[in-house]
Amino acid sequence: MRIILFGEPGAGKGTYAAELVKRYGIPQISTGDMLRAAVKEGTSVGHHAQEYMKRGELVPDATVIELVHDRIQRQDAAKGFILDGFPRTVPQADSLDKLLHKMHNELDAVLKIEISKETILTRLTGRRVCTNCGATYNVATMKPQKEGICDKCGHELIQRPDDKPETILNRLAVYQKDTAPLIDFYDKKGLLKRVQCEGPYAEALGRVFAALEKVAKV
Ligand code: AMP
Numbered sequence: 001m002r003i004i005l006f007g008e009p010g011a012g013k014g015t016y017a018a019e020l021v022k023r024y025g026i027p028q029i030s031t032g033d034m035l036r037a038a039v040k041e042g043t044s045v046g047h048h049a050q051e052y053m054k055r056g057e058l059v060p061d062a063t064v065i066e067l068v069h070d071r072i073q074r075q076d077a078a079k080g081f082i083l084d085g086f087p088r089t090v091p092q093a094d095s096l097d098k099l100l101h102k103m104h105n106e107l108d109a110v111l112k113i114e115i116s117k118e119t120i121l122t123r124l125t126g127r128r129v130c131t132n133c134g135a136t137y138n139v140a141t142m143k144p145q146k147e148g149i150c151d152k153c154g155h156e157l158i159q160r161p162d163d164k165p166e167t168i169l170n171r172l173a174v175y176q177k178d179t180a181p182l183i184d185f186y187d188k189k190g191l192l193k194r195v196q197c198e199g200p201y202a203e204a205l206g207r208v209f210a211a212l213e214k215v216a217k218v
Helices: 013-024 031-041 044-055 061-072 090-102 117-126 165-179 181-188 201-213
Strands: 002-006 028-030 081-084 109-114 127-130 136-138 192-196
Touching: 002 013, 002 181, 013 028, 013 081, 013 109, 013 201, 028 031, 028 061, 031 044, 031 061, 031 081, 044 061, 044 165, 061 090, 090 181, 109 201, 117 127, 117 136, 117 165, 165 181, 181 192, 192 201
Parallel strands: 002 081, 002 109, 028 081, 109 192
Antiparallel strands: 127 136
């Protein structure tokens, strides 16, 4: 199954993607995670990307497209994948279409996670991530047992540099300008499925699974 998880920053794409990895046994391909790993490792891609990321802007299409093209063609993605945070622009979506066509594959669904602005802001401003294992917490809604410390591995929790209030506003504006046009793009192709994800997590997850039930063919 080849799907895109689509939604504003803070909508919960990463969290739902992790659940879908367990359910369908296909990899999550998160461009945000790949770029953060490149920054941490100090690769040339990381150097190039980090200033854009700090400002909450999009990394240029060519860089991200190359990362995703390499990743999708790896063996573990042969049966499918969950794209999380890609595509974010029309040129990225076009490049994905062309690549899948070349590989004689196609997308099965684009899941749009729908959630209120208030929830998004609470999630992003309160999000804390583990510097070691990447586990995510929230100071308001999902506190660790000991403040500032990861329950899973005991390392320090930090706020992502791009989760500072001024950068968050920029990321949301960038989403509206560059990424929101993809809603129409995928709706016209008949691939878009809107999933209401406000409210209790277990119920929202149930709706995510239900939306994919009809397209699942792993
Ligand atoms: P995320 O973790 O998906 O919110 O991504 C964090 C940051 O990485 C974004 O604010 C962008 O700077 C960059 N990024 C991630 N995915 C993309 C993409 N598909 N295109 C351009 N920039 C991206």
